[in-house]
Amino acid sequence: KSLFLLFFPPQVLLLACAEDLECVPGFQQKVFYIEKPFKFTEDELILNLKFDDCEGNNKLNFEVSNPDFRVELDGNLVALKDVSEAGRALFVHARSEHAEDMAEIFILEANEKRGALKEILKLEGNLGIPRQKRAILATPILIPENQRPPFPRLVGKVIRSEGTEGVKFRLSGKGVDQDPKGIFRINEMNGDVSVTRTLDREAIANYELEVEVVDMNGKTIDGPVRLVVSVIDQNDNRPMFKEGPYVGHVMEGSATGTTVMRMTAFDADDAGTDNALLRYNILKQTPTKPSPNMFYIDPEKGDIVTVVSPALLDRETMESPKYELVIEAKDMGGMDVGLTGTATATILIEDKNDHAPEFTKKEFQATVKEGVTGVIVNLTVGDRDDPATGAWRAVYSIINGNPGQSFEIHTNPQTNEGMLSVVKPLDYEISAFHTLLIKVENEDPLIPDIAYGPSSTATVQITVEDVNEGPVFHPNPMAVTKQENIPVGSVVLTVNATDPDTLQHQTIRYSVYKDPAGWLEINPTNGTVGTTAVLDRESPFVQNNVYTALFLAIDSGNPPATGTGTLHITLEDVNDNVPSLYPTLAKVCDDAKDLRVVVLGASDKDLHPNTDPFKFELSKQSGPEKLWRINRLNNTHAQVILLQNLKKANYNIPISVTDSGKPPLTNTTELRLQVCTCKKSKMDCSATDALHISLSLILLSLLSLFCKSFA
Numbered sequence: 001k002s003l004f005l006l007f008f009p010p011q012v013l014l015l016a017c018a019e020d021l022e023c024v025p026g027f028q029q030k031v032f033y034i035e036k037p038f039k040f041t042e043d044e045l046i047l048n049l050k051f052d053d054c055e056g057n058n059k060l061n062f063e064v065s066n067p068d069f070r071v072e073l074d075g076n077l078v079a080l081k082d083v084s085e086a087g088r089a090l091f092v093h094a095r096s097e098h099a100e101d102m103a104e105i106f107i108l109e110a111n112e113k114r115g116a117l118k119e120i121l122k123l124e125g126n127l128g129i130p131r132q133k134r135a136i137l138a139t140p141i142l143i144p145e146n147q148r149p150p151f152p153r154l155v156g157k158v159i160r161s162e163g164t165e166g167v168k169f170r171l172s173g174k175g176v177d178q179d180p181k182g183i184f185r186i187n188e189m190n191g192d193v194s195v196t197r198t199l200d201r202e203a204i205a206n207y208e209l210e211v212e213v214v215d216m217n218g219k220t221i222d223g224p225v226r227l228v229v230s231v232i233d234q235n236d237n238r239p240m241f242k243e244g245p246y247v248g249h250v251m252e253g254s255a256t257g258t259t260v261m262r263m264t265a266f267d268a269d270d271a272g273t274d275n276a277l278l279r280y281n282i283l284k285q286t287p288t289k290p291s292p293n294m295f296y297i298d299p300e301k302g303d304i305v306t307v308v309s310p311a312l313l314d315r316e317t318m319e320s321p322k323y324e325l326v327i328e329a330k331d332m333g334g335m336d337v338g339l340t341g342t343a344t345a346t347i348l349i350e351d352k353n354d355h356a357p358e359f360t361k362k363e364f365q366a367t368v369k370e371g372v373t374g375v376i377v378n379l380t381v382g383d384r385d386d387p388a389t390g391a392w393r394a395v396y397s398i399i400n401g402n403p404g405q406s407f408e409i410h411t412n413p414q415t416n417e418g419m420l421s422v423v424k425p426l427d428y429e430i431s432a433f434h435t436l437l438i439k440v441e442n443e444d445p446l447i448p449d450i451a452y453g454p455s456s457t458a459t460v461q462i463t464v465e466d467v468n469e470g471p472v473f474h475p476n477p478m479a480v481t482k483q484e485n486i487p488v489g490s491v492v493l494t495v496n497a498t499d500p501d502t503l504q505h506q507t508i509r510y511s512v513y514k515d516p517a518g519w520l521e522i523n524p525t526n527g528t529v530g531t532t533a534v535l536d537r538e539s540p541f542v543q544n545n546v547y548t549a550l551f552l553a554i555d556s557g558n559p560p561a562t563g564t565g566t567l568h569i570t571l572e573d574v575n576d577n578v579p580s581l582y583p584t585l586a587k588v589c590d591d592a593k594d595l596r597v598v599v600l601g602a603s604d605k606d607l608h609p610n611t612d613p614f615k616f617e618l619s620k621q622s623g624p625e626k627l628w629r630i631n632r633l634n635n636t637h638a639q640v641i642l643l644q645n646l647k648k649a650n651y652n653i654p655i656s657v658t659d660s661g662k663p664p665l666t667n668t669t670e671l672r673l674q675v676c677t678c679k680k681s682k683m684d685c686s687a688t689d690a691l692h693i694s695l696s697l698i699l700l701s702l703l704s705l706f707c708k709s710f711a
Contacts, residue, residue, distance in 0.1 A: 023054035024157045026101030027094065030142055036107045040069075040079040040086060049075040049092060053099035065091040065235075066274070067337055077105070087274040087333065091232055093144060099154070102142050102232050135162055138211045138227040141193060145201040145234050151194075155229075158191035158211050160222065167221060173209035175229070184209065184229065193227070201231040202268045233270035239278055239329035241265050241343035246327075248347045252315040253354070254306055260295065260347055263302040265329035279334030283342065284326040287319045295325060295347065299334065302327075304345060313349065316384045321349040351386035353444045357394050358382050358455035366420065369465045370428040379409075379418035379458060381440050387416070390443035394418065399457070400437035407436060420460060428466040429502055436460040471497040471508050471553035473565030481570040484537040492520065495527040495565055497553035506555040513564060514550040517541040522551055529567065537571040538605045545607075546570050575610035575661025579603065581669040587685060588642065589678035595642035597628070597673060602636055602657045610661035612636050619654035619668070628653065646675045 028050040040046065049071060051060065062071035068083045071092055090105040141156035158169055171186035171193070172178075184207070186193050191211075212223030241263065248261030269275035279299045285292060296307045304325070306313060315321045325345040332338030359381050366377035385391035396409040396418035406424040411417070418438065426434070439457050446452070473495060480493045499506050510527045512520060519533045529551070537545060547569045554562050579602045586598035604611040613635035618628070627646065632638045640653065651673040658666040676685035 023052060025053045025055075025099035025154065026156075027051050027092075027103045030101070030103050031140070032103065032105040033108055034105060036109055038084070040083040042081050043078050046077040046079070047105070049077060049094075049103055051075060051094045051096075051101065051103075053096040055096070055098040058097045060094065060096045063093040063095075065089075065093075067335070085333070087277065089273055091144070102144050104142055104232065135222040136160055136211060136213060136225045138225045140228045140230060142230050142232050143195055143199055144232045145199045146236055147195075147198055149198075151198075152185065152196045153194060154192055155195050156193040156227075158186065158193060158225075158227065160191065160213055162222075164190060167213050167215055170212050170214050171209055171227070172212075172224075173207065175204075175207040176209060180204075183207070186211070199231045201233045201270065202237060204231065205233075205270075206230050233273050233275050235269060235275040235331060235337075235339060237268040237275075237331075238339040239265040239267045239331055239341035241327075241329065241341060244343055246343060246345045248304060248345060249350050250306060250313070250347060251350050251352055252313050252321075253310045253352065254313055256306055256309060258306045260304045260306065261345065263297065263304065263327050263329075263343065263345060265302070265341055265343070267329075267331050269331065274332045274335075276331055277333040278329050278331055279338075281328045281330065281334070282325050283328045286324045289319050290317070294323060297325075297327060302329075304347070315349045315351050315386065316355065318349060321351070321386070323347045323349070351389050351391050353385055353389075353391035353442055353446050354450050355384040355391075356446060356450060356452045356456055357392075357440045357442060358453075359438075359440065359458040361458065362455075363459045363461065365461050365463075367463045367465060368422055368426060369467050371425045371467060371469060373422045373425055375419045375421045376462065377420050377460065378412070378415075379420060379438060379440075379460070381416065381418070383416070383442070385442075392416065393443045395441050395443055397439050397441075398436055399439050401435050407434075409438060426464045427500070428464045429500060432464050432466075434462040434464070436462065466501070466503075468504070468555070468557040468559070468561045469500040470561035470563035471499050471555050472563050473497045473551075473553060477566035477568055479568045479570070481572060482535060483572045483574055484535045485574055485576055486531065486535060488531055488533060490531045492529040492531060492569060493567070495522070495529060495551060495553075495567070497527070497563055497565065499555050501555070501557070504557065506557055508553050508555055511552045511554065512549070513552045516549070517547065519547070520549055527551075527553075535569070535571055537573050537607075538577060542571060545573075573607035573610060575606055575659065575663070575665060577605040577610075578665045578667035579611070579614055579657045579659045580667060581655060581657050581671075583671075584669060585672045585674070586640070587674045587676055587683065588646075589683065590645060590648050590675050591678065592642075592645065595645070597640045597642055598671070599633065599637055599639050600630075600655065600671070604659050606659070606661065611659055613660055615658040617656045617658075619656065627651075630655065640671065640673075648675050648677055650674055 032047060034047065051057065060073065064070055066086055068080055068086065069077060069090060070080055071077050086107060088107055092103040092105065094101050137159040143155050147153065168188040169186050169191045171184060175183040182196060184193060184195055207229040209227040209229060210224040211227045213221045215221055243264065246261065246263060250258055250260045263280060265278055267276040267278060280297045280302045281299065282295065282297050285294060290312050291308050294306065294308050295304050297304050325347065326342055327345050328340050328342050330338040330340045359379065364377055364379055368376045381394055383392045394411050394416050396411060398407060398409055404424065406422060406426060407420060408423050409418050409420045412419050418440065437457060437459055441452060478493065478495060482492060495510065497508055499508060509524045510522045511524060512522055517539055519531055519535055520529055521532050522529050535547065541547060549567045551565045551567060552562050553565065554560050582601050583598065588597050600616065602614040616630050616632055616638035618630050626643055628640055628642050630638050630640050653671040653673055654668055655671055656666055656668040658664050674685045676683045
């Protein structure tokens with residue numbers, strides 16, 4: 001066996017092995033590398049493919065992956081027409097009654113040729129030096145994917161140069177004895193390699209197997225040698241758009257050629273072949289106006305761009321601002337035999353503020369009753385821009401006729417109307433008519449070549465209707481200061497109310513509306529307020545020294561109108577309340593060491609200076625010795641102290657308290673003192689009723705004796 005180079009026409013270089021071994025069915029050379037010409041000329045020979053099924057090639061048929069080429073029965077590969085672009089590779093499938101095989105023709109650029117040859121020949125230096133001879137020849141096997149049964153199918157052959165007598169071939173690796181197992185097998189005796197099922201290149205593109213020669217006992221004699229099985233891609237996957245939904249946006253009036261979006265499809269076939277070489281095309285545009293070709297898609301990149309003039313890209317004149325494009329991606333470089341996939345691209349024409357809002361009429365009318373607030377009229381405008389944008393939303397302003405700020409205008413967010421409101425009640429007697437000048441603008445600024453015109457302003461004529469208004473008190477609220485306890489029938493003040501309806505000449509009558517304590521009355525004609533009871537500053541109806549009453553002023557209109565006035569009477573204090581003493585009960589143990597019995601406090605409902613400092617005094621004690629005394633602690637408190645321990649009993653101690661008013665008032669209160677038995681921290685006062693010593697009783701007895709002595 002010898003190794004040598006065969007040279008075909010100038011653009012073709014083949015690597016071949018001449019060997020006088022037994023016939024191997026299939027292509028005699030499976031891989032070809034040719035230099036890409038300027039073009040493939042029609043009917044010009046490209047190269048010759050040698051196929052032999054070892055049975056006479058009966059019913060031999062060739063299929064080429066590119067329909068622009070064919071292989072004639074003698075094996076000559078020719079172009080059916082002038083072809084300038086054929087892709088990176090061609091695949092030729094041959095089938096006869098007894099065999100089938102695949103040949104691969106790689107098309108190289110000029111600068112790729114030298115490196116490719118080195119890779120093919122695996123040479124180091126001179127291309128004429130043959131490789132070192134090996135005992136096992138395992139040439140790469142190429143198998144098309146998606147082959148149909150029957151299986152197993154012969155796909156290649158491993159050859160041992162030293163013969164096969166007394167030895168066996170063994171095949172191993174992924175696809176044989178490793179998962180996925182059982183895809184390939186080898187005839188142990190003659191080295192035929194078979195595939196047992198259909199292959200899928202997209203699942204596994206290459207299988208790296210190992211072949212070795214063993215003796216009958218399984219001992220390795222030669223190898224292992226690598227056997228590469230490559231699955232040849234078939235165009236069995238359609239392009240797919242995986243990134244949807246596809247939505248693009250372009251501003252109306254954009255320049256021709258503006259990029260809107262990019263469409264990208266995916267093809268699972270071999271990226272190095274035309275099977276995955278995609279070309280894009282627009283199949284359908286909806287709607288088709290104003291032009292059926294509003295957009296163009298770059299067939300290679302998938303970029304969608306505008307192709308109409310800016311004037312046609314006018315959102316306001318379009319049938320719809322939304323366009324839907326059916327985009328097709330086709331493999332095989334867009335040729336008719338390519339598989340296709342489609343997706344829908346939605347393109348939205350975005351609005352820009354190229355239309356100013358305009359009032360639907362120059363003058364609006366409104367009528368409002370005096371004294372009423374709220375919306376009085378809705379101003380309508382038209383705007384051709386997109387209602388979902390700030391180019392449509394209106395902003396209103398009052399530019400004249402509102403010096404008192406009685407009016408405000410706001411935008412209704414649903415209708416875009418201007419809601420004109422009265423925010424300060426209007427007075428018919430001051431002005432029965434108002435004229436406002438209203439301006440409308442957009443939230444977004446207009447584009448530079450558009451301006452607001454006369455239609456962006458409007459006049460509003462407002463008529464104020466007269467109503468019967470209630471009388472108004474002056475001032476309101478009214479305030480007066482009086483001493484409490486003034487005589488019944490005293491005049492507090494005279495109220496004054498006027499009728500705002502000066503043109504109606506109505507009379508006013510007065511009445512009491514709210515008088516919580518029932519202390520007041522009012523003259524219905526002249527409004528004089530007088531007292532019907534004593535004013536008491538300490539009454540629960542008085543809050544913070546102020547008594548509040550409400551009065552009505554009623555005009556003579558039909559129907560009559562009413563006004564309400566509030567009167568605040570500040571009551572000055574007089575010393576009309578005696579002070580009170582607390583507590584009035586105290587307890588002490590009969591053997592107590594601390595004879596400070598109780599701390600007494602005094603309070604007074606009056607105000608200073610009619611309250612403290614208070615004066616505390618004991619009523620005069622009788623008997624041979626004094627039993628207690630009282631010591632002043634401060635302005636409001638004093639302490640009762642026993643002068644000696646007392647027997648268990650109840651004692652009533654009269655104590656007088658005098659305030660500081662002018663004249664002062666005095667109150668005498670009896671302090672009940674219980675002297676109790678105390679044992680083990682427990683106080684027993686249950687028997688104190690057995691003995692009663694009361695200074696008041698003693699005084700009464702003495703008084704009785706004194707009266708009898710004079711009888």
